Amino acid sequence: MASVTSLTASVEQQLKDALAAALPAAGDADPLLRRSDRADFQANGVLALAKKAKANPRELATQVVAALPDSTVIKDVEVSGPGFLNITVPDEAILRNLAARAAAGERLGVPYAEHPGRTVIDYAQPNVAKEMHVGHLRSAVIGDAVMRMLEFTGETVIRRHHIGDWGTQFGMLIQYLMEHPAELDRSSDSSEVSQAAGEAAMSNLNRVYKASKALFDEDEGFKDRARRRVVDLQAGDEETLAFWHRFVDESKVYFNALFGKLDMDIRDADIVGESGYNDMLAETCDLLEQSGVAVRSEGALCVFFDDVKGPDGKPVPLIVRKSNGGFGYAATDLSAIRNRVFDLKADTLLYVVDARQALHFKMVFETAKRAGWLSEDVRAVQLAFGTVLGADGKPFKTRAGESVRLVDLLDEAVTRATAVVREKDAKGRLSEDEIAERGAQVGIGAVKYADLSTSASRDYKFDLDQMVSLNGDTSVYIQYAYARIQSILRRATDSGAPAPAAHPELPLAPAERALGLHLDAFGDQVLEATHEYAPHKLAAYLYQTASLYTTFYDQCHVLSDDNAPEVVANRLFLCELTGKTLAAGLGLLGIRAPKSL
Numbered sequence: 001m002a003s004v005t006s007l008t009a010s011v012e013q014q015l016k017d018a019l020a021a022a023l024p025a026a027g028d029a030d031p032l033l034r035r036s037d038r039a040d041f042q043a044n045g046v047l048a049l050a051k052k053a054k055a056n057p058r059e060l061a062t063q064v065v066a067a068l069p070d071s072t073v074i075k076d077v078e079v080s081g082p083g084f085l086n087i088t089v090p091d092e093a094i095l096r097n098l099a100a101r102a103a104a105g106e107r108l109g110v111p112y113a114e115h116p117g118r119t120v121i122d123y124a125q126p127n128v129a130k131e132m133h134v135g136h137l138r139s140a141v142i143g144d145a146v147m148r149m150l151e152f153t154g155e156t157v158i159r160r161h162h163i164g165d166w167g168t169q170f171g172m173l174i175q176y177l178m179e180h181p182a183e184l185d186r187s188s189d190s191s192e193v194s195q196a197a198g199e200a201a202m203s204n205l206n207r208v209y210k211a212s213k214a215l216f217d218e219d220e221g222f223k224d225r226a227r228r229r230v231v232d233l234q235a236g237d238e239e240t241l242a243f244w245h246r247f248v249d250e251s252k253v254y255f256n257a258l259f260g261k262l263d264m265d266i267r268d269a270d271i272v273g274e275s276g277y278n279d280m281l282a283e284t285c286d287l288l289e290q291s292g293v294a295v296r297s298e299g300a301l302c303v304f305f306d307d308v309k310g311p312d313g314k315p316v317p318l319i320v321r322k323s324n325g326g327f328g329y330a331a332t333d334l335s336a337i338r339n340r341v342f343d344l345k346a347d348t349l350l351y352v353v354d355a356r357q358a359l360h361f362k363m364v365f366e367t368a369k370r371a372g373w374l375s376e377d378v379r380a381v382q383l384a385f386g387t388v389l390g391a392d393g394k395p396f397k398t399r400a401g402e403s404v405r406l407v408d409l410l411d412e413a414v415t416r417a418t419a420v421v422r423e424k425d426a427k428g429r430l431s432e433d434e435i436a437e438r439g440a441q442v443g444i445g446a447v448k449y450a451d452l453s454t455s456a457s458r459d460y461k462f463d464l465d466q467m468v469s470l471n472g473d474t475s476v477y478i479q480y481a482y483a484r485i486q487s488i489l490r491r492a493t494d495s496g497a498p499a500p501a502a503h504p505e506l507p508l509a510p511a512e513r514a515l516g517l518h519l520d521a522f523g524d525q526v527l528e529a530t531h532e533y534a535p536h537k538l539a540a541y542l543y544q545t546a547s548l549y550t551t552f553y554d555q556c557h558v559l560s561d562d563n564a565p566e567v568v569a570n571r572l573f574l575c576e577l578t579g580k581t582l583a584a585g586l587g588l589l590g591i592r593a594p595k596s597l
């Protein structure tokens with residue numbers, strides 16, 4: 001847990017503490033400290049305080065300045081405008097803080113959250129026997145980033161991939177397979193994780209799905225047998241379950257191949273699909289009915305809400321059990337809540353799911369609250385994400401109007417990124433294998449970054465040209481900055497330049513200060529982004545880091561013979577820490593930082 005050596009309060013945090021000490025009456029009122037162009041920071045909080053106390057803001061600001069404790073992070077404070085405080089930080093304080101971060105190991109001095117908890121995160125939940133689409137991509141990408149960020153802040157995270165592996169459609173699929181048992185026979189071993197195996201598995205599943213659907217639609221006898229098969233499945237009939245397993249296993253081969261391509265670690269033990277809660281469904285219904293949370297209505301077991309009504313003004317209930325006795329998506333989710341709260345002992349349930357399921361989750365969460373399963377101490381949150389649009393701004397479809405296959409998209413991204421890598425490697429230093437590896441890291445990174453860099457709730461355009469561009473807010477730009485840093489560090493070593501080292505006694509150029517203060521804020525930014533489940537804030541921070549680095553690199557020569565050795569060492573130190581910060585931040589987003597592009 002939070003050890004003192006890994007805990008380096010940022011300059012900004014230290015300023016906040018100093019301001020709080022100067023204004024004890026303010027309690028924990030926000031000093032509204034912001035980076036500023038005029039000085040290093042501006043604090044605007046005095047205005048609100050003065051208004052509350054009916055005091056003159058400029059006078060109050062002057063009093064605050066007089067009461068500020070001696071602090072190593074304050075060089076100069078002046079009152080400006082109606083009562084702002086402009087604060088300048090000494091160069092030395094910036095460098096000392098950065099040196100402490102660099103010395104603090106991999107965490108770069110980032111403290112853990114003050115009160116870490118236990119989160120179950122529900123993400124990457126495709127459906128068995130179905131192709132994955134861009135919506136599943138979003139859940140996987142956002143969920144993976146948030147999971148990494150949470151763990152970084154000290155949270156205990158339990159992953160759950162709530163795959164769609166249960167329901168009436170399996171009656172049809174299983175019945176068909178029982179009547180045509182050779183249909184899912186594999187030539188390759190199903191434990192093998194490869195692209196080819198994944199493709200073959202999906203095409204098998206598609207074929208079986210189409211054939212069984214056709215039979216279901218035209219053959220009444222088959223339809224009947226399929227319906228009875230659902231009952232056998234829910235009753236746990238062994239032979240039926242064995243056939244069901246073949247679908248799940250075949251699908252896992254496909255999922256694993258895709259998640260592998262996405263460079264994502266999905267562990268088998270964390271895949272607990274809808275079927276995993278089958279044994280709890282009846283009990284969940286009983287509990288809801290006994291407590292009066294759910295009532296019978298037209299034969300179904302329902303939960304009603306004052307504020308959920310259909311277009312006709314009639315209340316739309318959450319159906320926990322259908323009138324034919326069947327259970328649906330809601331019963332499963334309610335049972336999963338009980339499991340996650342009472343067995344897994346989570347205090348936060350996080351669902352990374354499409355915004356179009358917001359009403360479902362609103363009703364499910366409200367039901368769980370009424371039942372006493374969720375409370376003040378245990379909360380459930382839907383991290384709802386928007387729709388993926390094509391470059392034309394319409395929901396993402398092929399020209400023929402079909403939904404785009406995820407594999408094809410990822411392959412295309414990798415192909416384009418590989419071309420970028422090849423072009424950058426004009427001198428031909430990389431082998432073909434290296435080009436392929438970097439191409440995958442850049443291409444997959446680009447897809448993830450495009451998704452993560454817009455706030456999750458917004459729709460975003462899937463525009464491959466823009467994604468793999470070296471200019472603008474892309475991961476390629478950030479990865480390129482990282483690669484350039486590695487190349488400078490290599491050149492420095494080769495030319496016998498002094499080793500990177502902070503020299504707090506040196507004055508800093510404006511671009512160095514800007515970069516330095518920004519690097520110092522890494523931990524604050526990660527904690528804030530994690531607290532808000534907002535990977536896009538971390539993405540924005542990294543993009544800005546790369547931009548500030550570019551300005552620094554243009555304005556401050558690093559390996560110049562005109563520089564004193566300590567200036568070279570100090571600038572190399574800034575380069576190195578920028579590199580570490582970029583790599584750490586990209587890592588939290590699930591994006592690789594190759595040493596060269």
Ligand code: ARG
Nearest residue numbers: 122125126127162163164353
């Ligand atoms: N499998 C679902 C889908 O494809 C998403 C599951 C979300 N998680 C949950 N607990 N309902 O839409």
